[in-house]
Amino acid sequence: MISRSLLSYANRKMIILEGPVGRERKRFMKSNSPLDFGAAPPMDCYPVLLDGSRLIVEACVRAGANVYVGYPITPANLIFSYASRRFPIALPAPDEITALQWMAGLSAAGYLPVTATSFPGFALMVESINMAYMMELPMLIVLVQRLGPSTGTATAGAQGDLLLLDGLISGGYPLPVLCISDLEDCWLLPALALRTAVELRAPVVLLSSKEMVMTQASFDLSQLPEIEPVRRVFYPGLGPYRSYDPGDGLVPPFLPVGNDHHIVRLNASTHDRSGLLQHTSEEAMANTRRLGEKVEALTPVLYHLDEQEGARTLVVSYDITSGAAREAVRMLRAQGIPVSLLLARTLLPIPAIYYEVIDRYPRVVIAEENAQGQFARLLFGRRIPSKIRLVGAVGRMVRPEEIVQEVLAP
Amino acid sequence: MSVFLIHPELPFCKGCGHHHVVRSTVKALEAIGVKPTDVIxxxxxxCHGIVDAHFATHTVHGLHGRSVALAAGIAMGIPPGKKVIVYIGDGGATIGLQHILEAARMNIDLTVVVHNNMLYGMTGGQPSSLTPRGFRTAITPQGTSLPHHDLCRLVYEAGAPYVARVLGVGDFSExxxxxxxxxxxxLVEVLELCTSYGLKWNPGLRLKALAEEAGYALGVWTRPPSPVxxxxxxxxxxxxxxxxxxLDLPPVAVRFSSPLEGRWTLILSGSAGEGIQQAAEILARAAMATGLHATKKGSYxxxxGVGFSTAEVILSRSPxxxxxxxxxxxxxxxxxxxxQNQEDRxxxxxxxxxxxxxxxxxPETGxxxxxxxxxGRVGARHAALYAIWTVLQEMGILPPAALREAVQESPLADRVPMEIFASHG
Known part of the structure; x- marks a missing residue:
């Protein structure tokens, strides 16, 4: 059996971690990080009962996020609540549009802001996320999915917003979207998402859902690796600064607005490398194209792939249904049926490797908590190949037995 | 030429009040003695928004109506002494009124200059909420029928320490x-007439006469300083x-053992406010104290405070x-x-x-x-915990002491009469 979990940065470096979170992880209770827990005695085991929201908030803070801007909405309230006690600064905004605008202003001023919301609030943020994308302002938006359409059922989980995220940026430019598939991801992915936001100078969406962030589970804190704070590098140059001049790379160096050394110009409208308004000049169009190119090239490719020799079926899932997929694979293997598993952590832009893996199997079962098979549609559009089987559910979690049934179906 | 301007020629129509706003802004900045890098x-x-390229300061060009919220984020985050100025029109002030009122209420260190030319000048001249009654626009050729917001009064009432309304002519740099x-x-509201659309639809109209007729009070309104x-x-x-x-999460030490080999699942359902979720959480901790894995999912x-409350608990030997x-x-x-919540199940x-x-x-059930x-035995408030106690006693999944200790270590320790654990239901 080949079992591996991959965390790689496309076109740059590839880190292969054995096991769920890696063999080289340090015991975080023993770390010397300035953000350490303090005087707690080192323990080999630190079992607690917690929810994913708690890990997400702690991971964000340890990664260097310093401002949380919140507006209450179920099921993202736990994140707001924990963030209000833990973030260096937490601000209650009067609405979600204001929340994103404050975040953009704070990001422009050099802060690293985070918010969490659910579809109704996210919908209000869409124009402002486009603004942050165009202005190239790093920030993290945790989208906790709940049952829709509209206000739907606030206290029921769902995976219904993926297709909304594909195409969220006007013009079809890709937005980096990472997705949490278990409690360990609640610890690992916020830091990777924040690093992506800073390195790409872009808003990043971390996708999750109600049960993922609200269900409590027994969890051993001592197994968590230390989180490296995201390193922020501001433009050090003495010469003139142009806000959108990427030099030889794809991402322009960042400099906070209001600094004493260089004028900074940020612009939500079509602009040149200086950040000045343009109609459709060649320079401005090249700048706009670069926004998509940097996300395509630099978004980390994160996934879990567990391939079993002799398997003819691949189970694919993401977010909350990853748990059911893992359980289904365990059940099948216990019966002696070989099966492989792909859990997607990078959802957008779609990593090419997902197609390569899917191409290796005569049958692929994609499981997700919606009625449309949104991930399947994301991969294949409306012409889903016949070898792809969909398992969905609405208003409840997908059950492992349903995945098993589809794997075994004639 | 001023250090604050790169190009002396401004990008506005001849006779537009926006010229006066920019020139008065520049003169005011020179008077207060700041540097271009101090100004955002x-x-x-x-139309006012195309002025960025002319300013030698930091410039941020945002979305329609959201500039005050965007500027608020900048202003609250940068050191005191910097000057954050917002240029917004009457249309932007209409769609973003909430942002203006919030920034005033919070007393964020901003100067908002509202270019009120009483219509949307970039889109053909439609009325805004600041357009006075009777003012003719492209889509209201007979004149608008509704009165305008008194923006200065709204902002003053929201708590702004400085509000002014001026005619957008000449020098109002002071x-x-x-x-x-x-x-x-x-906030400074500058009254203007759009030379392209305002005069087109209201030929011969004079700004001063319009302001008087529409009841726009000119002046300055201040209140004593309050915390920024x-x-x-x-x-x-x-x-x-x-x-x-x-670290404030209490670790659960393994002190007991459970005979459970596989997995045991429980649905606990009752009424909101009757401790269902807390009881389920205590059960999960009690199981952890025997070395079992546990999850607890809430549904409500x-x-x-009303309706059902349901908890799903899984106890398992394996993860x-x-x-x-x-x-x-x-x-x-x-x-x-x-x-009622669980009847179907x-x-x-x-x-x-x-x-x-x-x-x-x-209900009928298999x-x-x-x-x-x-x-009846312990009352509504403790019924859930008592029921769990009863079930554990009879099923033998966890030792009774594990649950008792989990209760004592919980926030409920002082509120649950421990004698309820003397018997079971």
């Missing part, structure tokens, strides 16, 4: 200087996390990757709310045990039925 000009969508030197939120909203950044600009991180309506419960081993129902049950309060009707007097 945040512009909105509208007003802008006062606004810029205000510690906190300042800034981020609470620590000494030397440090931004340290607060609290203990995850959007209302917090739990899927925490849904389809066919539970046990269902505990402590009230009618809980029964109970009817579908082909196995497992239904533990139901004696006050409730028993589950084994156990009727117990949970509410």
């Amino acid at each position: 000009l945040v512009t909105d969508i509208g 007003i802008l200087r006062q606004a810029l030197e205000t510690d906190g939120f300042a 909203f800034r981020l609470r950044v620590g000494k030397e600009g440090s931004l340290r996390p607060r609290g203990e991180g995850l 309506p959007v209302t917090v 739990i990757s899927y925490h849904g419960v389809h066919e539970p081993d046990a269902v505990i129902i402590t009230s009618m709310d809980g029964l 109970i009817r579908r049950m082909r196995r497992g045990v239904l533990w139901i309060d004696a006050s409730l009707p028993v 589950a084994e039925i156990q009727i117990r007097d949970f509410r």
Whole structure:
């Protein structure tokens, strides 16, 4: 059996971690990080009962996020609540549009802001996320999915917003979207998402859902690796600064607005490398194209792939249904049926490797908590190949037995 | 030419009041003695918003109506002494009124200059909420029928320490200087007539006469200084996390053992406010104290204090990757709310045990039925915990002491009479 979990940065470096979170992880209770827990005695085991929201908030803070801007909405309230006690600064905004605008202003001023919301609030943020994308302002938006359409059922989980995220940026430019598939991801992915936001100078969406962030589970804190704070590098140059001049790379160096050394110009409208308004000049169009190119090239490719020799079926899932997929694979293997598993952590832009893996199997079962098979549609559009089987559910979690049934179906 | 301007020729129509706004702004900035790098000009969508390239300051060009919120984020985050100026039109002030009122209420250190030319000049001249009654526009050729917002009064009432309204002619740099030197939120509404659309639809109209007829009071309104909203950044600009991180989560030491080999699933359902979720959490901790893995999922309506409250608990010898419960081993129902919420599931049950309060009707089910007097014995508030105690006693899944200790270590320790654990239902 080949079992591996991959965390790689496309076109740059590839880190292969054995096991769920890696063999080289340090015991975080023993770390010397300035953000350490303090005087707690080192323990080999630190079992607690917690929810994913708690890990997400702690991971964000340890990664260097310093401002949380919140507006209450179920099921993202736990994140707001924990963030209000833990973030260096937490601000209650009067609405979600204001929340994103404050975040953009704070990001422009050099802060690293985070918010969490659910579809109704996210919908209000869409124009402002486009603004942050165009202005190239790093920030993290945790989208906790709940049952829709509209206000739907606030206290029921769902995976219904993926297709909304594909195409969220006007013009079809890709937005980096990472997705949490278990409690360990609640610890690992916020830091990777924040690093992506800073390195790409872009808003990043971390996708999750109600049960993922609200269900409590027994969890051993001592197994968590230390989180490296995201390193922020501001433009050090003495010469003139142009806000959108990427030099030889794809991402322009960042400099906070209001600094004493260089004028900074940020612009939500079509602009040149200086950040000045343009109609459709060649320079401005090249700048706009670069926004998509940097996300395509630099978004980390994160996934879990567990391939079993002799398997003819691949189970694919993401977010909350990853748990059911893992359980289904365990059940099948216990019966002696070989099966492989792909859990997607990078959802957008779609990593090419997902197609390569899917191409290796005569049958692929994609499981997700919606009625449309949104991930399947994301991969294949409306012409889903016949070898792809969909398992969905609405208003409840997908059950492992349903995945098993589809794997075994004639 | 001023150090604040790159190009002396401004990009506005001949005779437009926007010229006067820019020239008065520049003069006011020179008067207060700041440098271009001390100034952040945040512009909105509208003709005024194309001025960025002419300013030698920091410039931020945002979305329609959102510039005040965007500027608020900048202003609250940068050190005192910098000047954040917002240029917005009457259209932007209409769509973004909430942002203006919030920034005034919070007393964010901003100077908002509203270019009120009483219509949307970039889109053909439609009326805004600041257009006075009777003013003719492209889509209201007979004149608008509704009165305008008195923006200055709204903003003043929201708490702004400095509000002014001026005619957008000549030099009003002294007003802008006062606004810029205000510690906190300042708004200056500049009345203008759009030379392209305002005069086209209202030929011969004079700005001063219009202001008088429409009841626009000109003047300055101030109130005593109040605290300015800034981020609470620590000494030397440090931004340290607060609290203990995850350390306030109590670790659960393994002190007991459980005979459970596989997995045991429970649905506990009752009424909101009757401690269902807390009882389930205590059960999960008790199981952890025996070395078992546990998950606890809550389900309830959007209302917090009424209706059902349901918890799903899984206890397992092996790690739990899927925490849904389809066919539970046990269902505990402590009230009618809980029964109604779980009735469909109970009817579908082909196995497992239904533990139901004696006050409730028993639905048809394939589950084994156990009727117990949970509410009658210990009252509604403790019925859930008592029911769990009863089920554990009879099923032998956890040692009784594990649950008792989990209760004593919980926030409920002082509120749960421990004598309820002397017997079981």
